Amino acid sequence: MKRMVQLIFVILISISLIACSTKNGEEAKESDNNVVNEENNDGKDNEDADSKDNDGDSGKSSSEITTEDQLDLKLGDTGKFDTTLGTYEMTVESAELLEELDGKEAQFDYLILIDLKLKNTSDHDLDVDDIMTSLEVTDNLEGSVFFDASPSFDSVEVLTGTIQPGEEISGQFITEAYEADEYYFREDPGNVAAGGSNQVIWTIPADEAK
Template structure:
């Protein structure tokens, strides 16, 4: 009888132990599941952060590429007049333009202006950069306007046989003199400048010549 009691106690002990192990298993599985979920969440957050950093870095690179990483080292010159020299520091090169003289005519080469008249500028262009540049590239984007908040008209020199058009390459240190011609409406003042869209983009410093009407008639 005692032997059966001992066997029964042993069986009861084993059953209780087994039940205890089974009750602990779900808790362990739940804990492991929570750790897995937390780990995946942290991993996702880390990946999102890395993507955000990569995106910011890419946007910064795009911005630098768009501007070319260029920053002009020459101050703006906004109050030049006839006889003054403007110094340009652009993302292409550096150069100077001197406005030697200016005049307005109603007719050039038997062509009568349909608006206020033709303004003819005598200018000298000097390549102060380190590479040879076509003078046409240096003059690209220049205009004459009657108001600084308005666009103007660009050079028509190639359309007039009597106008001394500037063409060809300028080596470093070389300069060439010639004429710039375009049409303008009648106004009290005229402005010769590099188009505002170019200077506003940071591709060049800003240089403006003011030409009073009374000095060109």
């Protein structure tokens, strides 16, 4: 009888030790999970902070472009651009169709030379080269287009460099052109479709560019 009591006592102690070991193991696992979760949260918080910082450096987003399209401008009119680069105004003062310039003949029918005035209406500097590379001429809104080639001509006043807030500069745009009744000077539709700018289009009748 005494041996049986001792056996039962040993069994109870063993069960108690196993229970304590299991409980301690679960507590340790839960503690590890808490540490991992805290580290993950810290990482996520840091990523969110970095994302906010990057957003602040990226300038305007496409959702902030609110200026309406201007699709029927004429020579002498000023168009207002609202882009991810910033805002600016451009005036197409005059246009001229040429068969050659600086000893270079038109590869197609004409060269079209456009006199421009550009004003920075943003609160920060703008890169004029980025502005000029987004402009194009076409005689068919659904057809082929031509981009600025002003750096290739010595006598053309190239629009380049940086323009400060409120500053206004003048220069020229020149490119190839086919013979047509009218021409369109506009923002690249691809840039517009991507949300980079509103659309601005000038219609230039051929008889006003001679």
